[in-house]
Amino acid sequence: MKKTFLTLFAATAMLLSSCMTTGTTSTTNSTSNVLGSVLGAVLSNVLFGGQSGILGSWSYNAPSAAFTTQSTLTNAGGNTTVANMKSSLASNYNAIGINRSNTSFSFLNGNTFTAKVNGIPFNGTYVYNPQNGEITLKTSTETLKGNVMRTQNGMGLMFDANQMVNLLQKEGKVSNPEAVQAVSNLAKSANGARVGFELTK
Numbered sequence: 001m002k003k004t005f006l007t008l009f010a011a012t013a014m015l016l017s018s019c020m021t022t023g024t025t026s027t028t029n030s031t032s033n034v035l036g037s038v039l040g041a042v043l044s045n046v047l048f049g050g051q052s053g054i055l056g057s058w059s060y061n062a063p064s065a066a067f068t069t070q071s072t073l074t075n076a077g078g079n080t081t082v083a084n085m086k087s088s089l090a091s092n093y094n095a096i097g098i099n100r101s102n103t104s105f106s107f108l109n110g111n112t113f114t115a116k117v118n119g120i121p122f123n124g125t126y127v128y129n130p131q132n133g134e135i136t137l138k139t140s141t142e143t144l145k146g147n148v149m150r151t152q153n154g155m156g157l158m159f160d161a162n163q164m165v166n167l168l169q170k171e172g173k174v175s176n177p178e179a180v181q182a183v184s185n186l187a188k189s190a191n192g193a194r195v196g197f198e199l200t201k
Contacts, residue, residue: 041079041082042066042069043067043068043149044069044132044133047149048149051128053130053150053155054107054155055107058104058106058154058201059101059103060098060199061154062153063090064151064197065194072192075190076190076192085186085189092179092183096118096168096172096176102117102118103119105157107126112124113126113137115137117172120172120173122139124137125138133147133148135147135148142166144163146196147194154198154200154201155199156198157197160187161184161195168180168183
């Protein structure tokens, strides 16, 4: 009888241990999924926190989209909207020909930068505000105001509709007006939307 009791006790302990482990894994996965959905959704959520974070050479990895505030994200339809925007951006970037080998940004000490968009090189100076993630790129012909944020894979560099069109047409010399217009329309589709590139080192 005593032996049977001990066997049942041991089996129960193992079962409880298994349930607790499963629960922990589930919670961890859930937390990871939540963090993943938050990253890249609202600009102010994940800042680099200092200029040193953006220094270095970055290459295009994927489209990036975000909203300026949580309220603009919510009004636009939430994280599903961001995912749909990224998917649409991907097809338009493919039509333009943007890829990892022809689109990159290098931010250097001394507030200078070099870049390529669609294979067209340009350079200038930049000013980055780590408090709100705003970045200003000044080239020989224009000034581009954008936003920088940390993403799951690196850094998102994003712009509003007008700034993105300037970047693609004036700096990148993109000759596919339909694709450029589609990218602009995505940025205009909701208040507070920003579109651009996810960059990785």
